[in-house]
Amino acid sequence: MTDEPLDVGVLGYRFMGKAHSNALARLPMFFDDAPDVNRHTLVGRDEEALAEAAEQFGFEHTSTDWEAVVDEVDVFYNLGPNHVHAEPSIAALEAGTPVFCEKPLAPTLDEAEEMRDAAADAGVVAGCAFNYRFVPAIRYARNLIADGKLGEIHQVRGRYLQDWLVDPEAPWSWRNDEEMAGSGALGDLGAHTIDLARFLVGDEVGEIDRISGQLQTFVEERPVAGSDETRPVTVDDAYTAQAEYESGAIGTFEASRVTDGHKNDHTIQIHGSEGSLKFSLERLNELEYKGADHRGYETILVTDESDPYLEHWWPPGHVIGWEHTFVHENYEFLSAVRDDAEFHPSFEDGYEVQRVLDAIERSDETGEWVSLT
Amino acid sequence: MTDEPLDVGVLGYRFMGKAHSNALARLPMFFDDAPDVNRHTLVGRDEEALAEAAEQFGFEHTSTDWEAVVDEVDVFYNLGPNHVHAEPSIAALEAGTPVFCEKPLAPTLDEAEEMRDAAADAGVVAGCAFNYRFVPAIRYARNLIADGKLGEIHQVRGRYLQDWLVDPEAPWSWRNDEEMAGSGALGDLGAHTIDLARFLVGDEVGEIDRISGQLQTFVEERPVAGSDETRPVTVDDAYTAQAEYESGAIGTFEASRVTDGHKNDHTIQIHGSEGSLKFSLERLNELEYKGADHRGYETILVTDESDPYLEHWWPPGHVIGWEHTFVHENYEFLSAVRDDAEFHPSFEDGYEVQRVLDAIERSDETGEWVSLT
Amino acid sequence: MTDEPLDVGVLGYRFMGKAHSNALARLPMFFDDAPDVNRHTLVGRDEEALAEAAEQFGFEHTSTDWEAVVDEVDVFYNLGPNHVHAEPSIAALEAGTPVFCEKPLAPTLDEAEEMRDAAADAGVVAGCAFNYRFVPAIRYARNLIADGKLGEIHQVRGRYLQDWLVDPEAPWSWRNDEEMAGSGALGDLGAHTIDLARFLVGDEVGEIDRISGQLQTFVEERPVAGSDETRPVTVDDAYTAQAEYESGAIGTFEASRVTDGHKNDHTIQIHGSEGSLKFSLERLNELEYKGADHRGYETILVTDESDPYLEHWWPPGHVIGWEHTFVHENYEFLSAVRDDAEFHPSFEDGYEVQRVLDAIERSDETGEWVSLT
Amino acid sequence: MTDEPLDVGVLGYRFMGKAHSNALARLPMFFDDAPDVNRHTLVGRDEEALAEAAEQFGFEHTSTDWEAVVDEVDVFYNLGPNHVHAEPSIAALEAGTPVFCEKPLAPTLDEAEEMRDAAADAGVVAGCAFNYRFVPAIRYARNLIADGKLGEIHQVRGRYLQDWLVDPEAPWSWRNDEEMAGSGALGDLGAHTIDLARFLVGDEVGEIDRISGQLQTFVEERPVAGSDETRPVTVDDAYTAQAEYESGAIGTFEASRVTDGHKNDHTIQIHGSEGSLKFSLERLNELEYKGADHRGYETILVTDESDPYLEHWWPPGHVIGWEHTFVHENYEFLSAVRDDAEFHPSFEDGYEVQRVLDAIERSDETGEWVSLT
Structure with a gap:
């Protein structure tokens, strides 16, 4: 453990770059025991855009050479597109630099496995x-489950x-390309759901035992912005999956x-022998909870001082937003780096999710249920 | 077509017997062009209970011999447990008596096929x-879909x-027995969902092309009421399924x-290229609809005079209940009998649903997707 | 007490006539301990319309002379427009005939006072x-309050x-006329709210101590259907009121x-020192309840067998409709007639509501708070 | 207009101090055309607490002497308790320093009038x-109203x-004291509602013409934290009011x-001749809107790039929180300071709200409606 500020290098300066930079900037005012951080170097390819972003996000330096940066900083954030996750992350790890990807x-x-091993x-x-x-309501939900308030978990x-x-004229991007993104809704959105389910009920139901899934692409090609061309969509617009967990619990997943x-409707429901709960991202300050002593779902506004992370923010009922989840995860991640402590979700957790995504794709191709244990 | 009242014979005098008897009793006051009906004969095995039910439900006669009744009446209602659906229904059909099962x-x-053929x-x-x-909001939804308001249907x-x-001590009944019920949540509840999806989007997406499913039983045996015994549960407590339709649309199903x-939470959602809708049985007077000219879902109270069946009931905002669906279906069925007209859902429709239920069971057993076309 | 069927005479054959006739018709199948009832005579002015209604509603006789009928029947229902409530009701009472108005x-x-005295x-x-x-959720709510679950009542x-x-072209009717209706939204809708509040919390907060109110008419005249004429609207389109109860609790009312x-949005909320609840008529099977052991409102589907009146109807989750409230009130009223027992809401209760309506009108006119105790 | 950073002096370092400091800190990353700001001096009485807050909130200096500060800075923020609003604000204004109070x-x-005049x-x-x-959904709502989407406004x-x-043991604070706070729920919460209604429909309905109100205190004294004493509560726990606007529209208000x-349930509903809308602070990213082409309310997630302020934040569906309203208002206020432009809500607006609060108190005392025009 050290009191020196941590020099953070960040690869990627678009959506995720902004979300993490904002989180880093807000830690000192709200989390007084968070490690001090220097927004040291912002990494990208387009020098001009990079310089502008570094200015906006408060970075001291910029670089177009991630290989130099991973060695130089105390922590490396890999916020680039999926196809550049593996190489820089592994390089950083080999340099002994903690990575947040x-x-x-x-x-x-395969790449996920290499990253986990590295x-x-x-x-x-x-x-x-x-x-x-790192949503307070999710942490609160997990505590309810761990306390046995839902009994034996049956359904996820x-x-x-x-x-x-949904608009066929929405422009093509790297997220529509299998080479760069790996998959579509499955990897981008489904990964979140699979992980969240693991986080909430993994201790109770174990890993997924078998799974079947399907992927579907409704719009086969999309226009390239600023041109007359179209490019093929080589990833899924949507996936569905159903699973049986080691415990016998069953799950259904969809994105x-x-x-x-539905703009950003990440909804998860858990049902057990003694209760149920429901969370929805578009109303992320709320949790719906049906306990054994209830007749119906109770709508809990998870904004009390006693709720996870809330003592750092505002009085009860003064709701927080989507971006706050990044502040919380940066707080936990950087604290773990400072203390050389365990952090979850880890690369191991990321790999476990990837195994499920991979199995869903294989089930779609082979027309068979895929066994995972 | 005749003006004579239709003599109706009804097999079964419990839950469904009451629901249909009530429907028959209410037709004259609210649907003045409905056929006249005599509640002629109520059929069952326990003479005492039967007599009491006949008195309560307003039947003129009782009988413990369905074979005699199917020939005697103008219409035969088969409201018994699933394992007595086939034989009396087929006998009635062979006697030229219309059947509502x-x-x-x-x-x-196999039995469904025999019934369809009969x-x-x-x-x-x-x-x-x-x-x-026959829920007004469902009819209204179907009209929206048929009018193209949702565009091309993608997801169900x-x-x-x-x-x-959910309580492991809830007593055993015929509904927990494979011999008598065929299946559990799948046949009892899933049949409704599969049919409702067909009704709403069948014209747009075709039949199910392939499906995978799983069944799960969480409570393996249940106490027999009024004894110290338990009996094994040989049907599913829950099922899940996912499907691809002929059009390429995808569906997920669960019960x-x-x-x-969740007491009686039958919820169906449809998403198309230009809109979405959602219906939930516990709020059956409402439909949530997102059209092309909307930014979000509109909550429509489907109780206007211009809404399906509503001119027969109360002014706008005076909500109807679950039982009204039986009045509507009896109105349509008996009108079809009187007019010798087509009626849906028919035995053919019931058979198509059964094909899907059967495929879900087979997928669970074989660990493979099942092709249906 | 007698076992003879009660001969019921009903004045009025439109909306309320249908609602009560339906209720009378349904009692035997669902409330086996309800008194037997003959739908004896339907009373009105237009002989043709009357005959048709009697046929539809199942009445044995019709009459255009209520004076004869009130003496002849065992029970008299006064379902006519407000301006014909007093005279026939008082005549019936003077003839010793129980009245449901x-x-x-x-x-x-003044008229309400005469009726109460009669x-x-x-x-x-x-x-x-x-x-x-007589909504089950309302009875359930009242029990919660009486059991002290909300603590001391502060706000209604x-x-x-x-x-x-809302449409200025909606046609004129007797409900827009002060002579015939007395008032507009205030008497038609507000009367319900004032009574419901009294029913729910009257034992806890006492009567209203002082009140201020306002009435407003937004559309000054309306077209007469089937003509080119318009007629003036001489009643309120909307009212608001605020009150202090004897206990110090405060209330706000509006229609x-x-x-x-909003089609039929009758919503009532109660807040106490230990809990809160909310009921809304368009979702009449639900009650929202926040108890001392809750963090938020619990949405209770009040359809269990143990809930008020529900054992007479369907299994949990099979919702009832608006019309069921009439079955319940007819069951209670007719049972009270048979048993010569107390029935609430009585004419005394109706008079107490009228005192409040009257005070609201006076406050609007005088620009002062009106004292009621 | 100048390019020099604005030196901001802030009086008050608790809840509001934190909310505004956070807003100032976030402007550069998200609003690139906002004026540059120095968090110059934080003003308070307790030097130790002040130093700690200045460190946390990023202020360069501290001072216990507001009289010196108001002259020294470019902008003065008065975030202290209500009873210290007037004197420092007026002093700042007299020194030619823009004030945000x-x-x-x-x-x-009286004090409000002096401030307005200053x-x-x-x-x-x-x-x-x-x-x-400055809630995006509120701005969006106001635009709908200004565009005539709700027709003529009838009800607020x-x-x-x-x-x-609600807990009688909740400790006493300055907010319970008439000397320091002026009033209770009325001034603290009601002021927000009165202003918001003015903002949304003021152009359509004019000012309030007459009003009646009541205040109530349910808990007469409260314990002083850390002692055995209690102190009297000399302000209202709750108020209600009803009003008629110049246009004839009517309003009801309550806090x-x-x-x-209810944690922070600030809900406002507007009804017009052609539509309605509803906003609720605990779900501040949403607006419920019923337009002329709708059958029911549409739930709009006001998070699109085209929505007010949203282009500065995250992609659609990535919800913002309560604190973002402070960023928006600081952006607008500071821009107005830089550009010497008009800013609303102004002291004049604040004074208009105060007139209404004052009239509500007088109506409660005199038992009369109070005329405001």
Whole structure:
């Protein structure tokens, strides 16, 4: 443990770059026991855009050479597209630099495995940034489950519905390309759901024992912005899956980018022998909970001082937003780095998710249930 | 077509017997163009209980011999347990008597096929009483879909969640027995969902092309009421399924009798390229609809005079209940009998549902996706 | 007490006539200990319409002379417009015939007082048909309050919002006329709310101590259907009121017929020192309840066998409708007539409501708070 | 207009101090055209607490002497308790320093009037920090109303319900004291509602023409934290009011700090001749809107790039929190200071709200409606 500020290098300066930079900037005012952090170097390819982003996000330096950076900083954040997750992350780990990598861990199971192994070999903190584990209502839900309030877990139901590709004219991006993204809704959204289910009920139901899944692409090609061209969509617009866990519990999972009327609807429901609960990301300050002493679901506003992370923010009823999950995960990750402590979700956790994503794809191809244990 | 009242014979005098008898009793006051009906004969085995029920439900006669009744009456209602659906229904059809049979059509696909064939041979009206087709909000939803308001249909999601078996001490009944019920949540609840999806989007997406499913039993044996014994549960407490339709649309289905906090939660959601909708049975007067000119779901109270069946009831906002679906389906069925007209859901429709239920069971057993076309 | 069927005479054959006739018709199948009832005579002015209604509603006789009928029948139902509430009801009471009169009891406080006095003199059952007291969820709520689950009652909030006059072209009817209706939204809708609040918390907070109110008419004249004429609207489209109860609790009340998007939204909320609850008529099977052991509101589906009146109907989760409240109130009223027992809401209750309506009108006129005790 | 950073001095370092400091800190990363700001001096009385807060909130200096500060800085924020709003704000204005003062503008109408006049005399920007005007969904709603989507406005209904004083043992604070706070729920919460209604429909309905109100205190004394003493509560726990606007529209208002189950429930509903809308602070990313082309309310997630302020934040569906309203209002206020432009809500707006609060108190005392025009 050291009192020196941690120099953070960040690869990627778009959506995720902004979300993490904001989180880093907010820690000092709200989490007084968080490690001090220097936003040291922002890494990217386009020098001009990079310089502008570094200015906006408060970084001291920029670099177009991640190989130099991973060695130089105390912590390396890999927030680039999925296809650049493996190489820089592994390089950082080999340099002994802790890594925080965006999800899904990798576009393929092979790469995820290499990353997991590199993390194990390096023996430094390696986190996979599944931010929804850090929603207060989710932490609260997990505590209820761990306390046995739902009894024996029977059913898990998770879905992640968005609409940004429902319009066939929505432009092509790397997220529509198998090479760069690995998969579509499955990897981008499904990875979150699979991880969240593991986080909430993994201790109770074990890992997934067998799974069947399907992927579907409704729009086969999309226009390239600023041109007359179209490019093929080589990933799924939507997937569904159903699973049996080691305990005998059953699960259903689904995601889509073409679900009209749902912007960021990540909903998870858990049912046990003595209770049920439901969480929905678009109302992330709320948890619906049916306990043994209830007749119906209670809508809990999880904003009390006693709720996870809430003492750092505002009085009860003063709701927080999506971005706060990044503050919480950065707080936990950086604290683990400082203390050389365990951090979850780890690369190992990211790899376990990837095994499930991979099995869903194989089930779709082979028309068979896939065994995972 | 005749003006003579129709003599109706009804087999079964418990839950469904009461629901249909009530429906028959209410037709004259609310549907003035409905056929006149005599509640002629109530059929059962226990003479004392039968007499009491006949008195309560307003039947003129009772009989313990369905074979005599099917020939005697103008219409035969088969509301008994699933394992007595086939024989009396087929006998009635062979006697040229129109039949209204509760769902699921039969405990096995073989029996369902025989019933379908008997109906085809008889050439009389043979209805399968999937009452949820007759919810005004469902009819309204179907019209929206048929009018193209949702565009091309991409996703169907249906679930039917109840809680009456979540307590392991809830007593054993014929509904827990494979011989008598065929299946558990799958046949009892899933049949409704599969049929409702067909009704809503069948014209748009075709039949199910392939399906995978799983069944699970969480409580292996249950106490026999009024004794110290237990009996084994030989049917599913819950099932899940996922399907691809002929059009490429995908569907997910689920039902459970062990979902704490859900009493009669039959929820169906449809998503298309231009809109979405959601219906939930516990709020059956409402429809949530997201059209192309909307930013979010609109909650429509489907109780206007212009809404399906509503001109027969009360002014806008004066909600109807579950039982009204039986009035509507009896109105339609009996009108079809009087007019010798087509009626849906027919035995053919019931058989199509049974094919899907059967495929789900086979997928669970074989660990493979099952092709249906 | 007698076992002879009660001959019921009913004045009025439109909306309320249908609602009560249906209730009478349904009692035998669902409430086996209800008194037997003959739908004896239907009373009205238009002989043709009357004959048709009698046929539809199952009445044996018709009459255009209520004076003859009130003496002839065992029970008299006064379901006519407000301005014909007093005279026939008083005549019936003077003839010793129990009366069930629709709400509000009368168009003016003077008439309501005469009716109350006539009932007191007659010493027979005289009921004012505030049907919402007979919603199962409302009975359940009242029990919670009586059991002290909400602690000391602090706040009452009631509103009744409809939209059927929001269109300025909606046609004129007797409900827009002060002579015939007494008042508008205030008497038609507000009467329900004032009574429901009294029913729920009257034992806890006492009567209203002082009140201020306002009435507003947004559309000054309306077209007469089938003509080019318009007629002036001489009643309120909307009212608001605020009150202090004897206990120090405070209340706010509101109704409107011009609230776009609200069809029959009768919502009442109660807040106490230890809990809160909320009921809404458009979802009448539900109650939202926040108890001392809750963090938020629990949505209770009040459809269990143990819930008020529910053992007479369907299994849990099989929701009932608006019309069922009439079955319940007819069951209670007729049982009281048979047993010569007390019945609430009585004419006395109806009069107490009228005092409040009258005070609201006076406050609007004088610009002062009005004292009621 | 200048490019020099604005030196901001802030009086108050508790709840509001933190909320505004956070807002100032976040502007550069998200609003690139916002003025540069130095968090210059934090003002308070307790030097130790002040030093700690200055460190946490990122202020360069501290001072216990506001009189020196108001002259020294470019902008003065008055975030202290209500009873210290007037003197420092007026001093700042007299020094020509723009002022941003928390709401309600003052504990009494007299002081509010002095502040308004001082602002008018000074001719610099003087803002009253009603932050809820800066919720994106509220801005969106206001645009709908201004575009005539609701037609002629008939009804306004606002309530602000909290529960932090429902426990009689909740400790006494300055907010329970008339000297320091002016009033209780009325000034603290009601001020927000009155202002929000003015903001949303003021252009359509004019000012309030007459009003009646009541205040109630349910808990007469409260314990002093850390002692055995109690102190009297000399302000209201709850108020209600009803009003008629110049246009004839009617309004109802209510607030409470003793409403169990409601944490920060600021809900406002507007009904017009062609539509309705509803906003609720605990779900501040949502707006419920019923337009002329709708049958029911549409739930709009106001998080699209095209929505007010949202282009500065995250992609659609990535919800923001309560604190973001402070970022928006600081952006607007500071931009107005830089550009010497008009800013609303101004001291004039704050004064108008105070007139209404004062009239409500007078109506409660005199038992009369109070005329405001």
